[in-house]
Amino acid sequence: MSDRIILHVDMNSYFASVEQQANPTLRGKPIGVCAYLHPGGCLIAASVEAKILGVKVGMTVEEARMICPKTIFVENDPAKYRAVTSRFFKILHELSDTIEHYSIDEAFVDLTGWVRDEAEACFLASRIKYRLKHEVGDWLRCSVGIAPTRFLAKFGSDLQKPDGLTMVNLLNLDQYLSFADLEDLCGIGRKIRQRLERVGIRTPLELKYFPLGNLMRVLGKNGYYWWNRLRAIECELLISSDTLPKSIGHSYCVPDRVNREGNVEAVLTKLVEKAGRRLRAYGLFAESLSVAVGFRDEYESQSEWKRFYQPTDDSFSLVRESSALLHRLWHSKPVRFLAVTLGKLSLPDGQMKFEGLPDPGILRVSKSVDAIRDRYGEHSIVFGRMFSLGDEAPDRIGFRKIVGRGYEG
Ligand SMILES: [Mg+2]
Numbered sequence: 431m432s433d434r435i436i437l438h439v440d441m442n443s444y445f446a447s448v449e450q451q452a453n454p455t456l457r458g459k460p461i462g463v464c465a466y467l468h469p470g471g472c473l474i475a476a477s478v479e480a481k482i483l484g485v486k487v488g489m490t491v492e493e494a495r496m497i498c499p500k501t502i503f504v505e506n507d508p509a510k511y512r513a514v515t516s517r518f519f520k521i522l523h524e525l526s527d528t529i530e531h532y533s534i535d536e537a538f539v540d541l542t543g544w545v546r547d548e549a550e551a552c553f554l555a556s557r558i559k560y561r562l563k564h565e566v567g568d569w570l571r572c573s574v575g576i577a578p579t580r581f582l583a584k585f586g587s588d589l590q591k592p593d594g595l596t597m598v599n600l601l602n603l604d605q606y607l608s609f610a611d612l613e614d615l616c617g618i619g620r621k622i623r624q625r626l627e628r629v630g631i632r633t634p635l636e637l638k639y640f641p642l643g644n645l646m647r648v649l650g651k652n653g654y655y656w657w658n659r660l661r662a663i664e665c666e667l668l669i670s671s672d673t674l675p676k677s678i679g680h681s682y683c684v685p686d687r688v689n690r691e692g693n694v695e696a697v698l699t700k701l702v703e704k705a706g707r708r709l710r711a712y713g714l715f716a717e718s719l720s721v722a723v724g725f726r727d728e729y730e731s732q733s734e735w736k737r738f739y740q741p742t743d744d745s746f747s748l749v750r751e752s753s754a755l756l757h758r759l760w761h762s763k764p765v766r767f768l769a770v771t772l773g774k775l776s777l778p779d780g781q782m783k784f785e786g787l788p789d790p791g792i793l794r795v796s797k798s799v800d801a802i803r804d805r806y807g808e809h810s811i812v813f814g815r816m817f818s819l820g821d822e823a824p825d826r827i828g829f830r831k832i833v834g835r836g837y838e839g
Contacts, residue, residue, distance in 0.1 A: 612632070
């Protein structure tokens with residue numbers, strides 16, 4: 431097993447708690463933070479009080495209001511959440527030199543070498559909780575997991591919420607695994623659970639003791655990773671904030687207005703443009719592009735994917751290809767969600783393939799457009815099809831990974 435000490439911190443009901451912190455009259459009440467204030471807007475966070483009454487993240491404002499009519503809805507305020515995150519992460523940066531900003535409200539801290547043992551790590555965890563309350567905001571709570579690996583630290587912080595502190599080690603691991611649900615393991619969703627259940631695996635503990643060879647027949651290479659993860663063998667190292675991102679994406683909860691005004695494609699263009707701009711800021715090229723669309727009348731979203739023969743970073747190709755992917759999925763049904771992801775990112779290696787070589791003139795245009803926007807603002811120059819858009823797809827926070835390195839941590 432690994433003899434490292436990893437700590438995972440996860441802020442509880444984050445956006446809702448920050449709203450309650452900022453406005454004390456909201457404390458102790460069911461709060462829903464939504465993408466935008468409209469019956470069709472989705473909830474991106476719910477306060478502890480709202481969750482107890484059955485309100486869930488992902489519901490629309492209308493659905494949440496039906497389940498709990500007393501819910502108070504607040505439109506999300508990304509700048510406020512980022513400011514609080516930045517103050518909190520600053521505290522974490524005092525504890526170790528290896529911190530991974532996993533998302534707006536989660537971070538991993540590698541304490542190996544910074545503390546003598548697990549007991550000292552627990553003491554540090556209680557200090558973190560204390561400082562969060564006293565230096566950032568008295569209404570804020572976090573759950574902490576301490577374990578020899580990154581995966582088990584996250585598993586630990588999820589076990590007890592809110593305000594939990596769980597230490598997972600080789601002595602108590604099996605006990606925790608026997609109580610947990612398969613989907614409590616980060617990375618196991620409904621589909622993988624069904625595949626596991628088909629071969630008789632119903633709990634994480636059964637997954638751990640399933641023979642490795644058989645597990646690999648069920649899950650492929652991932653079977654090997656799961657076998658390791660549940661034995662506290664590290665297979666995922668921390669990605670600290672100066673490491674380059676593996677993917678860059680933007681998503682947006684689409685208001686009804688956009689559907690009515692026929693601006694779905696324009697919003698997609700804007701998302702692709704923002705992603706392309708970040709890609710170029712890193713000096714990276716993307717080899718794959720995916721577009722996901724959620725429809726109003728379907729719970730699960732659908733996606734299409736494309737791999738480029740030649741990695742690219744120019745907006746014209748990205749906009750053209752994403753719009754082609756969109757049209758494979760979408761035939762003018764009302765849309766509630768759009769997402770774009772640029773994947774398989776790499777630094778240019780100078781080994782350009784011959785076929786489909788991008789026109790260097792086109793690449794220069796994308797970079798000049800970036801320069802104009804840097805100087806004169808985001809709206810100074812836009813794609814023709816975005817022209818009808820006002821402030822649609824404004825500043826939004828990603829649900830999962832933060833890929834930008836712009837943390838004032
Ligand atoms: Mg959280």
